[in-house]
Amino acid sequence: MNIYVSNLSYHTSESDLRELFSAYGEVNSAKIITDRETGRPRGFAFVEMAQKEEGQRAIQGLNNTSVDNFDINVAEARPREERSQSRNSFQSYKRY
Incomplete structure (x- = not known):
């Protein structure tokens, strides 16, 4: 299970997590x-947690708890959205 953790202190390390x-x-x-x-x-x-049940327990147990004096937000990660082509719409413009 993939978990999104936000509002982290800049001092929190991957080993801390x-x-x-x-x-x-x-x-x-x-x-x-x-x-x-x-x-x-x-x-x-x-x-990323090995088991979905463990991940759900971690979300429930850690959401809104203090880590390095920051109240972290913990939630199930959502799939990344595709970027819209509006940023690159000039590429589809054809000159005649």
Whole structure:
């Protein structure tokens, strides 16, 4: 189960998340998302739990709890939406 964690302190590490979530079950991965240009954390992460039931318990147990003095938000991750072509609509414009 993929879990979205937001409102993270910039001091929270992936190992901190792995340890926090492991209290609820097996953690497959923990990935803090960073800015492409600066490499700094963006304040959110994804944690993948081995079992859906364990992930649901982690969501219930950790949502709105304090980690590094920040009240984190924990929810099931939603699939990434496709980017609309409106940003690149100029590419479909043909010159005659």
